[in-house]
Amino acid sequence: MSFHPEMAYDATFHKSARTLAEPGEPFVYTAEHRARFDEIVTRYPADRKRSAVLPALYLVQHQQGYVTANAMRYVAGLLEMTPADVEDVVSYYTMFYTKPVGRFVLSVCRTLSCALNGAERVTEEICGALGIRPGETDASGTFTLIEVECLGACDRAPVVMVNDGWQERQRPEDVGRLLDDLRTRGEAALTGCVHVIEGGATS
Numbered sequence: 001m002s003f004h005p006e007m008a009y010d011a012t013f014h015k016s017a018r019t020l021a022e023p024g025e026p027f028v029y030t031a032e033h034r035a036r037f038d039e040i041v042t043r044y045p046a047d048r049k050r051s052a053v054l055p056a057l058y059l060v061q062h063q064q065g066y067v068t069a070n071a072m073r074y075v076a077g078l079l080e081m082t083p084a085d086v087e088d089v090v091s092y093y094t095m096f097y098t099k100p101v102g103r104f105v106l107s108v109c110r111t112l113s114c115a116l117n118g119a120e121r122v123t124e125e126i127c128g129a130l131g132i133r134p135g136e137t138d139a140s141g142t143f144t145l146i147e148v149e150c151l152g153a154c155d156r157a158p159v160v161m162v163n164d165g166w167q168e169r170q171r172p173e174d175v176g177r178l179l180d181d182l183r184t185r186g187e188a189a190l191t192g193c194v195h196v197i198e199g200g201a202t203s
Ligand code: FES
Pocket: 109, 110, 111, 112, 113, 114, 115, 149, 150, 151, 152, 153, 154, 157, 158, 159
């Protein structure tokens, strides 16, 4: 049971609306990503290789921007899992995308603390500024908007995660400046922490 109102749009990114991933081109890691993968796998017991599935999928997403069905099959083969097991992981976590996304993915938290502090109005402001709905990418290919559940920064609500970093205490009136700053300064414009993720990308 959810306290959220019924969504009036087709929120295809929300994980309750599971869709089949695009098959995509045949996938293999680049030499650099394969070396990174090989190193990551050594952190786990030989009979528990599947424990590396999250970083393995992050590497895929780093390489081609989203995770195709062929990439899931590739990762499944490397980790001795079934493709269905890998698809279960991809479909569970909102940070994995199964179709192309913009340069910046804006993930607005809609769980209790953020909802009570105006997250819905922030989402509406982003929609109005970009001419898109949640689950869509703007015409320039710069921004994708999604709604997600708690990001673990409830004391700084409402929170907008931008790629691997986040923007804290967002108000609707801050949205225009955030979008402009991202266009000009990139993730350096963010006020919250920016993670170092598997694959070496930082900002
Ligand atoms: S409710 Fe939004 S970060 Fe926890």
